[in-house]
Amino acid sequence: MTSPEPPDPRLLGKWEHDLPQIEAIIDSLAEGMVIADTSGRLLAANQAYVRLVGFARHEDLRQSLTDLPQWFEVRDLSGKVLPLDQWPLARALAGETFTDLQLELRRLDGTAAFIGSYNGSMAADGDGAPALAVLTVRDITAQKQTEAALETAYQHEKLLNEIGQAIRLTLDPREVQTVASRSLGQALLADRCYFAQIDFAAQRIWIAEEWRRDDLFPISGDYPLSDFGVDFRHIFDGNRTLIASDTRLYPWPKETVAVMEQHAVRALLNVPFFDDGSLVALLGVAMADGPHEWTEAEIGLTEAVAMQTRTAVEAVRISRREHNIAIALQQTLQPKMPAGMPGLQVSDFYRAALAEAEIGGDFCDLFSPEGDNTILVIGDVSGKGLAAATQVAAVRNMLRCVIYQGFPLAEAVAQLNQILTTQNLLSGFVTMCVAQYSPADHTFTYVSCGHEPVLLRHAATGHIELLGPTGPPLGVEGTAEYTHEARRLQAGDALLLYTDGLSESGPSRQDMLGVDGLANLLRAHPLHEDAHGLCQRIIAGVERHARGDLRDDACILTVRVL
Numbered sequence: 001m002t003s004p005e006p007p008d009p010r011l012l013g014k015w016e017h018d019l020p021q022i023e024a025i026i027d028s029l030a031e032g033m034v035i036a037d038t039s040g041r042l043l044a045a046n047q048a049y050v051r052l053v054g055f056a057r058h059e060d061l062r063q064s065l066t067d068l069p070q071w072f073e074v075r076d077l078s079g080k081v082l083p084l085d086q087w088p089l090a091r092a093l094a095g096e097t098f099t100d101l102q103l104e105l106r107r108l109d110g111t112a113a114f115i116g117s118y119n120g121s122m123a124a125d126g127d128g129a130p131a132l133a134v135l136t137v138r139d140i141t142a143q144k145q146t147e148a149a150l151e152t153a154y155q156h157e158k159l160l161n162e163i164g165q166a167i168r169l170t171l172d173p174r175e176v177q178t179v180a181s182r183s184l185g186q187a188l189l190a191d192r193c194y195f196a197q198i199d200f201a202a203q204r205i206w207i208a209e210e211w212r213r214d215d216l217f218p219i220s221g222d223y224p225l226s227d228f229g230v231d232f233r234h235i236f237d238g239n240r241t242l243i244a245s246d247t248r249l250y251p252w253p254k255e256t257v258a259v260m261e262q263h264a265v266r267a268l269l270n271v272p273f274f275d276d277g278s279l280v281a282l283l284g285v286a287m288a289d290g291p292h293e294w295t296e297a298e299i300g301l302t303e304a305v306a307m308q309t310r311t312a313v314e315a316v317r318i319s320r321r322e323h324n325i326a327i328a329l330q331q332t333l334q335p336k337m338p339a340g341m342p343g344l345q346v347s348d349f350y351r352a353a354l355a356e357a358e359i360g361g362d363f364c365d366l367f368s369p370e371g372d373n374t375i376l377v378i379g380d381v382s383g384k385g386l387a388a389a390t391q392v393a394a395v396r397n398m399l400r401c402v403i404y405q406g407f408p409l410a411e412a413v414a415q416l417n418q419i420l421t422t423q424n425l426l427s428g429f430v431t432m433c434v435a436q437y438s439p440a441d442h443t444f445t446y447v448s449c450g451h452e453p454v455l456l457r458h459a460a461t462g463h464i465e466l467l468g469p470t471g472p473p474l475g476v477e478g479t480a481e482y483t484h485e486a487r488r489l490q491a492g493d494a495l496l497l498y499t500d501g502l503s504e505s506g507p508s509r510q511d512m513l514g515v516d517g518l519a520n521l522l523r524a525h526p527l528h529e530d531a532h533g534l535c536q537r538i539i540a541g542v543e544r545h546a547r548g549d550l551r552d553d554a555c556i557l558t559v560r561v562l
Contacts, residue, residue, distance in 0.1 A: 026046040027046045028046075031137065032045070032050075032136065032138070033045065033046045033048070033049055033134070033136045033137075034089065034134075034137075035133070036093065036135075037131075037132060038093065039064070040065035040089075040090075040093060041063075041065075042063055049137065052105075052114060052137065052139055053071075053072070053112060054111045054112030065084070065089055065093070068087070068089075070108075071107060071108060071109075072105055073105075073108060074105050075104045075106070076104075077115070077144075082103070088101055088103065088135055089120070089133060089135050092120035092122060092135055093122070095130065096121075097121040098118065098119065098121075099119045100117050100118075101117070101119075102115060102116070102117055102144075114139045114141045115140050115144050116138065116139060116140065117137065117138045117140045118136070118137050119136045120133065120134065120135045120136075152297050156297070159301070159305070160308060162179065162183050174208075174209060177208075177209035177309060178209050178211075180305055180309045181211040182211040183305075185211040187301065188301070190285045190286060191213045191264070191289070192210065192213070192216065192219070192264075192265065192284070192288065193211045193212075193283075193284065194208070194211070194283075194284050195208060195209045195210075195281065195284075196281060196282045197280065198232060198280055198281060200225070203225045203226065204222055204224060204225060205228070206221075206222050207219055207223070213288065216288055217264070219264075219265075228259050229252075229253045229254075229255030229256045229259070230252055230253060230256045236270075236279050240272075241269065241271050241303060242270040243269060243294055244268040244269075245267055245291050246266065246267060246291035247260040247266055247267065247268055248260075248261075248266070265286040265287075265288065266286075266287055266288055266289060266290055267287035267291055267292035268285070268286050269284065269286070269294055269298070269299065269302050270282050270283070270284050271303050271306040273306065283302065283305065283306045283309070341366070341368065341374040341437075342368075342372035342374065343374075343437065344439070344531075344562060345530050345531035345532075345560040346366060346557060346558070346559050346560075347531040347532040348364055348366070348535070348557050349535050349539050349554065349555070349556045350364065350553075350554070350556075351554045361379075361391060361430075361553075362380050362499045362553035363378075363379050363381070363395075363555065364378045364379070364555050365399070365400070366557070369404050369406075370406075372438070372439050372440065373436055373437065373438050373439075374436065374439075375435070376435045376557055376559065377399065377433070377434050377435075378433050378451065378555060378556075379392075379430055379432035379451070380430065380432070380451070380500065380555075381395060382426075382427075382429050382431075391426060391430075394420075395416075395420070395426075395430055395432070395474070398419060399412075399416055403434075408484075409436055409445055409447050409484050410447050410470075413432075413434055413447045413471070413482045414480070414481065416474065417478065417480055418478050420474055421474075421478035425475075426474070426475040428475065429476050430473060430475055431449055431473045431474075432474060433447070433448045433452075433454055433497055434446065434449075435447075435497070437489075437559075442489045442561070443486055443488060443489070444456075444486065444488075446467060446470070446485055446486075447470050448470050448471070449473050449474050449482065450469050450471070450472050451469060452498060452499065452503055452515065453467055453468045453469075454467040454496065454497050455495070455496040455518060455519055456494075457494040457522050458493055459492030459493050459494070459527055462523065465487075467485060470485055489561045490561065492561065493561040494522065494531075494561075495558070495559035496518065496534075496538065496556070496557075496558055496559075497556065497557040497558075498554075498557070499553065499556075500552070501553045502518060502538075502554050503515050505542050505543075505545060505554070506546055507545075507546060513542060513545045513546070518542075521541040522534075530560060531559060534558045534560065535556060538556065542554070
């Protein structure tokens with residue numbers, strides 16, 4: 001800053017003569033006041049100002065502006081330390097007039113700190129020339145704290161209302177948790193926010209619905225509890241929120257601290273969820289780059305969000321448990337495919353939907369009811385979760401029953417449909433393709449109940465034929481009629497039977513693979529490739545198009561005629 005003008009000796013003499021009277025006047029003011037000459041020397045300050053800046057006597061303040069940095073630092077309200085030429089008194093000496101300039105002043109020895117509202121200007125002498133800088137200051141620390149508390153309360157209420165609205169607008173508990181983790185993470189300026197489900201019976205913890213800072217890697221996934229090296233029941237004994245300002249200093253085993261480092265979690269809040277006294281889930285908020293002292297407001301808001309989302313967390317936990325049961329049931333129901341059937345090579349693939357999705361009712365079957373004939377089945381029970389998986393068993397077993405009774409294929413399917421419909425054995429419907437291959441005359445006969453078209457590649461021409469539905473889905477109308485279609489096959493011909501988890505795969509609903517996409521994958525395979533190689537090639541192509549994310553169950557049978 002430029003050096004202030006030296007004071008007029010005549011004005012200074014008059015000032016010193018009048019100083020006691022002036023100090024008595026300004027001491028009566030409630031606001032702090034300080035007066036400096038044009039050189040920056042502090043001439044007077046009232047008692048209110050002396051107390052604000054942490055001095056005991058007026059005499060302690062008899063110094064110049066350039067001496068003040070040895071005692072104080074000044075910051076703006078963002079916390080930035082300001083250079084001397086941006087201090088209020090310096091700005092007044094530079095001829096600036098200002099009102100309600102809000103800055104924070106701190107004593108370097110820690111004995112005083114406050115946020116002040118400053119007014120400043122230059123006073124002129126009788127000739128109109130600048131003579132004295134006059135600065136007043138009012139302590140607004142309590143006011144700013146109140147404003148900050150009100151703003152925090154408003155933002156917290158806004159966040160809770162946003163989550164509440166999500167709960168009212170959607171029946172999907174995962175969507176509620178997604179909104180809650182994003183809103184809470186952003187409100188707390190956190191680096192991560194997530195929900196985790198805990199299954200002590202399976203000794204697993206499943207982290208999902210994670211919101212994170214853009215440059216951080218995800219930590220969502222399924223982990224063994226043993227990876228964390230700590231007893232979760234003990235940590236959350238008494239339903240207490242875990243508060244760790246620095247995970248490196250928290251009294252955890254070394255392996256637990258290492259996991260926190262691996263997951264980029266340096267400060268942590270965990271609110272537990274209990275069911276009948278057992279820990280079942282967590283709401284977590286984390287900082288990645290360094291320690292963080294969690295405030296009461298931050299802890300209170302996190303606990304409030306946990307309370308508000310408790311029902312959604314419980315719904316996800318139950319869904320997760322049913323999902324695991326359904327997967328186990330479906331895997332049990334999937335038959336062990338024989339290495340080969342007369343005149344055919346057959347390969348199969350089945351994958352349950354990802355953990356984030358609800359498992360459906362896809363299934364396949366392969367058996368020989370009599371002689372060398374082979375029955376091939378692919379189907380999809382409508383609905384999701386455990387209910388769909390249990391209905392797979394009924395459909396699959398009853399289909400075998402009617403076929404083993406010797407009915408022709410179309411009649412057997414009609415019998416199955418009548419049983420399912422009249423006995424109310426389905427909560428929805430079933431799409432299914434049932435086919436029979438006779439190696440004696442190379443005949444492929446099929447009945448398709450509203451299912452995805454079978455793809456037949458003719459080895460002789462390379463042409464791909466779509467074998468479409470020959471009747472409606474099962475379970476819609478008890479008197480529905482079904483017909484069969486037949487094709488004469490040749491050595492090298494290939495068949496693809498699949499569920500809509502493949503044809504509807506894709507990065508979005510607007511970019512699905514479709515039947516044409518599957519046909520292109522089938523068209524591209526080498527004629528000499530066996531059924532297993534074809535199956536692997538089709539699945540690899542589907543996953544490439546879906547970018548590795550199959551949202552629905554995927555079930556497929558690939559067949560090559562020998």
